[in-house]
Amino acid sequence: VIHFVGARVLVTGGLGFIGSNLVHLLSRESDAQVTVLDSLGEGMGGNRRSLDGVARAPRVTVADMADRDATAAIVRGQDYIFNLAGHVSHTAAMDAPLRDAHSNYCAHVTLLESCRRANRHARIVFASTRQVYGRARSLPMSEDHPLDPIDVNGTHKLAAERLHAHYHRVHGIRTVTLRLTNTYGPRQLIRNGQQGFIAWFIRRALDGDELEVFGDGQDLRGMVHVDDATRALCAAASLDVPPGTVFNIDGERAYTIERLAQMVTTAAGGGRYRKIAMPPAWQAIHVGSAVLDATRFRTATEWGERVALEDGLRRTLAFYRRERVHYV
């Protein structure tokens, strides 16, 4: 990861799923001085254990990114900021929208305001979500697909994308947004069904429980291994792009959720799944099939999917067999 030679790099949400994997990558493949900011907030993905075994230990600050003093102090002097902090549960956001607004919007305002005051030089990569599109009008969805999020979390992520764009255009702080799709891999909490269906499939398979597929299981999903996601984040950091630039990140193939259930049980060496009615809280914010077209990013960078899903699932299950106790 050649761009980060000698660089100072901040990872917000750096104890979380994608953040901690990014810290591992940076410490293994660059000599960047890495700092982690993470709130270890209730219902979020932070886990101190996720930095175990990291090649070079980062400096870790446990604080809410919405805390102006903490965030102002930490952004100073950073060359790159990977802004990954936030809640990820869409159903939890519907139940606790103010909490979601705090972590998925107001905390980003604080980060950007801190940069405006203390560090306009940093390049920021913001991790957004395919949820900003809402229901697909056509598949796969390119970055030009209409933006019509149908839930609270997607609304906040979209507002945060726009804020990053405003600070680029108005204040000259270079930002770029990646819209991630379903990401899977090691170091994700598999404690409950709030971290995404694939994490929950993995947990059930690990425990020998039957997987539950909501509805008919025929919705399509793209899947990206977290190692591919973190390489995408690194590739995005050095791009010089106009304000408001966003890139989709997705894999090369899409799968039905039923097929994914089958693949998880296969990777686990056995197991069963059954279809159940979609719970009302999911039904209310159900987007249907969601597949992103990542051509724009693949064209702008050298990035492409490296981890095939079958192999990624096998490795992921092997990780959780060893580390289960720390993630459930």
Add this chain to the structure above:
Amino acid sequence: VIHFVGARVLVTGGLGFIGSNLVHLLSRESDAQVTVLDSLGEGMGGNRRSLDGVARAPRVTVADMADRDATAAIVRGQDYIFNLAGHVSHTAAMDAPLRDAHSNYCAHVTLLESCRRANRHARIVFASTRQVYGRARSLPMSEDHPLDPIDVNGTHKLAAERLHAHYHRVHGIRTVTLRLTNTYGPRQLIRNGQQGFIAWFIRRALDGDELEVFGDGQDLRGMVHVDDATRALCAAASLDVPPGTVFNIDGERAYTIERLAQMVTTAAGGGRYRKIAMPPAWQAIHVGSAVLDATRFRTATEWGERVALEDGLRRTLAFYRRERVHYV
């Protein structure tokens, strides 16, 4: 305003510009029991004086709508909620984005959450802004024009629109959004340049000062007298529309800003204007011409522009000549 016979009506931001004019209308033309919630917050438009002379005095609660207890108590039993609370300055929002997020987003979350818990029966009319469109790709802009706000205030208003739509679709709380354009008339603060250019033109004309037109003055703007805006809000309250329905509100004609400067000086009985370079803070969030197509709303209701601009401006200036001391 026949729909409100015997109804309980809450006006948030009811001491502000549009809110107080709505209270006057309701108390004059209906027997609704009106309650006002207003924070009288710094930099907002609230002014106790604006309810002077109201036909029937509403109950007034001064509280921040983001205060859960106050808001939960006040929404209970309301039949209609006109949700007009918020900051209006686009440049102030760029300077103080967290403050704007608080009043233009988080406070709406609190209102809607309060309704979810304590009153799902209320019909909510949310006052949004043409700023949600950003720069016009074609004129006039219909409701289907892409949504791409280029400033913080527009971003928060758009997120708040979406939140109203989610609560309609997911929780069954009937909401409808009106996207208002430049509104002018009595009871608007004319204290500084933060309440919109037309208020500031009026103030300068009133004081015999030269009006300042930013740039070449050739941007087009629609204008709506506040009496027409409040009648639109009332007409919207009784519509049965699908979740996420939005309506543009605009006048029948558009004017260049230079022409509006001329009309204000004419209405004032004389005065001059000059063109000056657009200040950087305005330049950064300048949308250019912005004219809305209000056909959808005119078709759905009996609403149409009643107050011609020349007449409206004359009456507005007459109001401020009498009441200047309370609004500067």
